[in-house]
Amino acid sequence: MRIHINDDWQFYPSVESSESFTVRLPHSNVDMPYNCFDEAIYQKISKYEKIIHADNSWENKTILLTFSAVAHEAEVYINDRHVYSNSCGYTSFTVDISQYIEWGKENRITVIADAYETLNQPPFGNVIDYMTYGGIYREAYIDIKEKTHISDVFVSGKAKAADGLCEFFAEVQIVNCTEDCEIQLSIFAVKDNECVFEKYYPVRKEIIHLSEKVPAENWDIDNPNLYRITVKLYRNKKLSDEYCDRFGFRDAIFKNDGFYLNGKKVKVTGLNRHQSYAYTGYAMSKRVQINDADILKNMLNVNAVRTSHYPQSKHFINRCDEIGLLVFTEIPGWQHIGDEQWKKKAVENTENMVKQYRNHPSIILWGVRINESPDDDDFYRQTNKVAKQYDSYRQTGGVRCIKKSSFLEDVYTYNDFTHNGTKQVIAKKKDVTKGDVPYLITEYNGHMYPTKMFDDQPHRTEHALRHARVLNAVMGDDGVAGSFGWCMNDYNTHKDFGSGDRICYHGVLDMFRNPKDAAYVYASQTDKYPVMHVATSMSKGDYPMAMTKSVWAFTNCDYIKMSINGKHIKDFYPDRKRFKHLLHPPIEIDDFTGNMLIDDLHFSEYSSRVIKKLLSYIYVNGPENLPLGYMLMLVTVLIKEKLTINKLTEIITAHVAGWGDNVKQYVFEGIKDGKTVITEIKEPMNKMQLVLSADAHELKEEETYDTASVTIRAVDQNMNLLNYCNEPLRIVTEGPIKLIGPELISLKGGCAGVYVKTDKQSGKAVLRVIGKDVTAETEFSVS
Template structure:
């Protein structure tokens, strides 16, 4: 019967590989004990050379050959090894895989010595000089090294289910069409015959059972179906099932049981959803409903450990995309990513555009063959995920190569007729061999329109059109940049999203990118970081994150662009402040006195579901109410004061000079009194600091209040994705985001003091134990060490009160 065993513990590792390491007898005392996922070297946060992870390393592990394995297949699967893996057993090369972004499986049963321990050796080549994608030229992201995803062992009978592919069709009908393709394989004996002869195989059957995930009613049997050879396609109709949709992603489990001569031989389960997706010339449709795709690009990297993170951290990224940033789609740039991440997208209703590895460069024929193999592996390994709606079968931002891309498109359509293909390009009017014209539009420079219209990019107006990247390198933004810079970053994203919604024939767009990432020396800000994200590397929010969160999110979102400190503004004059919010309006209070109510800027952002709100009047009717002037005089005084702020006292327009002179005569207002009004209501230079309150109003009720006033006591704010850790096949990780905030919970963007991290109990810190906040935020990770119990992480700083986070490891 089927057995699956995780193989993530008890590995030995050494950074350098030599031929003797693959032998059975080797001095393993020179090696260190590691658990998978594992990075070949732990890295600094920034300012490191990418050459430090480019070497050949060695992993060793003992595998016991159970006597019950006799006559069975024993498969070992590596989910991801960066970037060339050679597998040895008893010193003999038994398998090799080129490419770090897809899984591979090796049948080790012919090499196992039963009844004893067998030495498995993995030689890992993490150098970037290999003639495989994405290598061959410069790359704008680091590629890291090691066995960075999980490994597992599968034990199967000599005849077994090799693959199951599920397609759902006609899902809007009362009865849905389910097409199941089952591939069965069998081994041959020494005489070249199968344990069950071919005639019996064809006459044997598979039983299909269906269960809604999480349903306690049990499985519903769909029937027994006779095998038609190695691959059998079964078509049937099912009723009383619900659709997989972005707001209600209902998932089902299909159990496939293989029976030979009335004996159950193997079983396999597949999670899927009933849904149909289609890119049309006027946009994207899910289950027949048009949906505007709003997404971000994601790399799979993390500080310190590069690609090597287990399940929970991968899931957390999907949670942040859907629940914090409010997007409905993600592009896995520029390679297939963890099954854990895609599984979570399935669960959340987060649509996925995934693509083959590569970045601009196309190599020789050998290189292309590797890319074609990447295409085949990507589709076979990911095609049952309902969240995936588009295959990327071009090398990101590469030139046209019709012969090459005809092959990748053909393979995609042959292996998965249910999904369309796209290919990310930076070329206008390039050859369209795919189903969807996907294009990186970096035309917006802060002044131009957000996006170019479809007709300016492709003459093929009958094709579907998708914007795969925008912004990013056009305006890199650090969390410690000036307030004005951070606001301009957010405004650029708002401008592009406004265009995205304006054009009905653009299916959607993916901002570049979800978070900052380490990059090669040829890119970034000199410290080996590209600051292109709407989040930091530790997934802390920049201001631009609220542009996304305010568009599709249902919970109240409101972020004010300014700290309201006068020194953040030229000449210490507050001008325009923006609220990125999904509320109906913003009520402004100044020292708890109502100033004015502001509404979304539907003129400039006419197409956004929730336009930002411009707050440009910090006086309101205060002059009238507090100074006793009549309404007309107060309004004239306010206009003049604003004009002095914007143009200077000596450059007032003539008509305002005349109006002000009349008001001064009417109200007997002296020049000195007018100057005092300016400093009191506009400049506030030399005056006492003001407290501002912004109330987000929804349906007439305040749903969120933000208070901006000078900080009196900074404090830590800690966000962790879990306080309960549990090992399921390997170590577990908690992601901790650390912010410095004032007493009202507002981030302090220039706080950068040192923080010491102290743990107790069965956890370890990933990365350094002393950190410094950058732009008022940073983060860390803690991982389990194979023991249960209570644990804690304490944050200690000279100027902030100690904070302790408790964990339970079960």
Template sequence: MSRTYLNDNWNFSTEYTDAMLQADYDESSMESVRIPHTCKEVPFHYFDEQMYQMVCGYRRNIFAPETWRDKSVVLTFEGVAHSAQIFINGKLVKEHNCGYTACSVEIGDLLRYGQNNQLTVRVNSREDQNIPPFGFVIDYMTFGGIYRDVYLEVREKEYLEDIFVKTLLPPELKSHPEKKAAEHYPAKIVSLIQIHSDDIQDPEKEPLYIRQKLLKKDNEDLALGETEISGNEVEIEEAVSDILLWELDDPCLYELKTELVRSGKVIDTRVDTFGFRKVEFETDGFYLNGNKVKIRGLNRHQSYPYVGYAMPESMQKQDAEILKQELGCNAVRTSHYPQSQYFIERCDEIGLLVFMEIPGWQHIGDENWKRQAIQNVKDMIRQYRNHPSIILWGVRINESGDDDEFYIRTNEAAHELDDSRPTGGVRAHKKSHLFEDVYTYNDFSHDGKAPGCEPKKNITSDRNKPYLISEYNGHMYPTKAFDDEEHRREHALRHARVLDAVAGQNDIAGSFGWCMFDYNTHKDFGSGDRICYHGVLDMFRNPKMAAYVYACEAEDGDTVLELSSSMDIGEHPGCNRGATYIFSNADSVKMYKNDHFIKEYTRKDSPFQNLKHGPILIDDFIGDEIKKSGDFTEKQAEEIKSALNYTAVHGYGHYPAWIIKIALKALLFYHMKPEDAVTLYNSYVGDWGGSSTIYRFEAIKDGRIAKTIVKKPMTAYHMDLTVSSRELLEQRSYDVAEVRIVMRDENGNQLFYFEDPVIAETEGPIEMIGPEIVPVRGGMTGIYVKSLGESGKAALTLRCLGADPVRIEFEVICPDNNEG
């Protein structure tokens, strides 16, 4: 089999007409575009979603060489939003009514060999169609266009149409992923193979054989054997030994090379990537390879600023890396639709568990709508079932009501196509009818005061079935990167409370927070500017404070050390500091004030005891300074210290009885005056009217300082950049690099109220996605640049008033032929 990518050389119009089906159609008014493509670039916010809802047209030539004659030629679109009619030389060959699954069609009989052929696609991105997820309001924008890869596969008439690779591991298996040396296990590979052939049982032809080889990815192969076949479907089971397991921290991948052979000649070859792992949802939680794992994940939309869904491989894979490596998650839910194969491939490679579901949002339509939803279940499972990272199929429309007949059918379809994985179905109501294997529920009960989650017994209709929380927080407490400090702190603490509560419930498999990053939404939702500010990251994937709650749970990555406060008293009402939290995954954190040691905090000091590294409340701003002053006895110093630290967090007035008792003792026995308390507070806690206080925090890991934070008045600022890649490599289409920008002072502290714009200028074969002047929001922003199909040196220069300009150099690499 050979694959040819058709991502370049498209012509596009925002208005489709049937005249586009004509070979001599005048394309001079059409725009030249490359795939992935959005039918309409949009502003960052404050835009009307009608902008991208249209019936648009795409045209492209396909040259069909004579060598393709008498071959099978299959055309595949990985993602067209949302209804597509595909025409070859003016003839309709396929209609596909799902914007989130791939569609393929055989076109060999319609091609004119030795000449160009006209490929035309009519794309309907309107939301008034009778297909999922449409039919009512939706809390996310459903951007349009041909936004995933397009390619041709040329094969013999007889070929391997589909292969589902299942692995069987010993039932008693319990791996030891914590061991440094890899362990080897016995296993079986079961291949369910479908063969495309019209005369497979023709006695006049030599028989067909299946030949298979197993190889550890990027390693030596192992021959499995050869099997004669007599029908279009065959199941092959092979025993293998000494295999390595797919684990979260060591996700070993294998490749199964399958050849279709006749008379010693290889007719077709296919390579499928998979992993050996055992997935089990039990009454008391989730198990991977026999070991209990608490799922800790976030929900992900597939959207980006300006271009909606249309981002290439590098950006899709980066999101998986952010979830695993920056946020410390072990799982992701693809809310509310199947997402890019590139994203899921990266989840396979780095060990990120995936809960994937069909398109939909609350609404269930008529019988035609339901038939399409069931087809979506089938397409999703067929197209993604070899990914070892996927552990659960979502076969219920997100947050929909009960519909027994419909959900019996979706579950039957899922189990028929994949009996190796359980099904789930996300609902927003308790005790609903349950046909899935796992009760998945959106628990929004935490409002800042209520417990982090409800117990399983209050939610499920069958306590013998596993239970998983599929969403929490989100709309309960929208938080912008530029909200005040108290608001951002409460957002982080709400995530910590839910994570802590779930970690403490042994019969809850885990949870998925809402959500990974802010996203564009319709006028019915969000903050009126077409954005839902529900993310722990902003739209450019910059972290908000809540992101550090997740990042702290990863012990093997970079050392995390963040503070919930800028330590500026004027940020707070009444100039009271309020509660200040340390976020760190270090062994301990030492706190200093004006170079005087105050206290060393460890994970045991966190009120979130079910988390490995929960947020730690700073309860001491004084240390032994009062005691060392010599003005008080040791007991007096401790009592005054306690009173002052309480005031630092809670402010003046409304004191509890124990504080009032200390105050009375100070007046009666220590001979202090009321104004002395103010003097003591300003001397040991407050900064009002005196010289500036400098705070330093040191994260200690393995006995060494791993990271330091210094909080002091800023005198200068700069742009701190995170560049996804300085090499733009065009493999199948254009490539994109993201530059995340955070404004920081000279000590590395984020300037949350910085709002001046950043001005971008490009040189060489790259261009900006979106505007060249981008505002800073919450002290951070982002910029995307894309390659233009030409190799060479390129540069991006960023300028911001008051900061030194920054120049980023890129190398753009474009092979001679992207369509190979």
């Protein structure tokens, strides 16, 4: 029997506090500001207490207390008796509290949670490029079991063989095994609950190893078939315990020439993810964790994620299993290696990570090095050995930022920050590794070009193009198994990093998961649905000298048809010269006149061609000091068209540059298979509106509160984001929901976001966002 204990905790902000607050888990030890704060605010020792009633029927049972994560050192007490210490803030821990419980009485659970970053344990010991937060930030529960019970089941499934069958290997661990025990092992297809295997086995020892062949389907990216293993333990023919978990049948292996899933070569295309959120830090409930996986798979259309730089929520990993998102997960840490005690804890972290996550088919690689740390062969032999000891079926990697590093793992995983906007995009594999070995790029871009939602358009476009260039280079290099861009979303960080406001603006999404232009580079690499994002507002003032040679669009359409003021100008096609390895290359839109000079202004073809060439040069370099060749071409046009320089300038200004009253409407149509499938209109804004998008409108209380994330975007009459709208907003809730975060916020780069959570009540609820002259709302149903 499992009892969830997430409600009605008494939280004391410090161990000296006499005043407490009733809270629910997950919980952050402080309400986090969005930015511009000192990370010291969460570095403190807090206390949590909860009363549970131990029914008399629990006596002579095993009572197991589990915390999914406590940041970062936890001291656990039962009825004021110390029962356990845990020194990792990123994995779960379980405590047998049977001997400390008073049967038939109220019992007090106390947790002292130390969130100081001075602890001698990973990831602490030096600077860290992410905040580590505090609190009991994941869920907790109690299991009541018989003295003879199942403590763990490890199951690994192999892909379908030539005989059409899949093979699984299972390790079942039993506590207090006796000679009268047997187990019933069943496997069910999750999609239809069909039983594909069932067998009884006699049990004579506490660890049982089994292997069988079953009729099953492979787990892969496109068809993530999951199976449920159920192990029932019988003693004297009476059910003593039952264990259930999900797994999949698949073969995942990195070879020298790439990554193979079930024998098929797959280019790993992913992003790094931090598990943090605005206002709550790490403390976020199930639905929002799931939503992050859905964003990666279904909005950004990547096939992989790296859980940088620590194991993350089981809810997130479960969702990766369900939707076919590959996962590279790693032990906690960032660059620093501590003393022997510190290293010992890192080895323990490796063991706990592998044991707790090894049944997930989405996980294809264990990270057994501290991210970007120097070589330490003795230390990393231990972490690699432990990973292999507890999971011999998966490969290991170790993320480094140094070339020709000691290679103790199966895959050479490397953070490649080569690209700085110049010609070289990624390092050559032979320059990084000592030989021809499996090779995976685990970070790129990031700090090389931080980008805010409110940066000017040329900056935001270059950010997107840098992601496109690296993706293109990786896709074209057979020696590179794939890559993980840095990173999915912006995140809070320490004073040593970021932009001075405690935010690293490295994401292709902002902190609320609103997309930047770079997000569409990834989103467009699919054929599941039409994608087109023209990365411009066509506002002259957004470009130096009020001029731009071209704008870029990120799309999966065959081509883009552009019209100005209702007149078709030109069709633009994917740039397969510079981005030949991408499924859907970006499109450069670099001609805003088309045949206008010929058809409307009656210039000759020669003059039209020369004027376009002159404009292209001027847009980049300015009109001053034209090179001699350009001056000669200009003179030729003036003579041929019988114009003065002032008259030519007047014509171009009025009809091409778009100044004054000659306001233009640009229409971009994405054409697929000869049909318009998506349209964007760019013209001066005459109306601002707020658009709210919630990840769910049906909220349900289960093991704890439910949460909805709501993005807020200021858009014009054509639904284009207003990147320079930074207006204040007031947030109001009605009904059985509570706001997470402040009631007064401001748009940042035209975007914002809020979270709302349930509060043990049901009914209809409304979230209302109020600006000076605009209001938007969205409704929820809570059960």
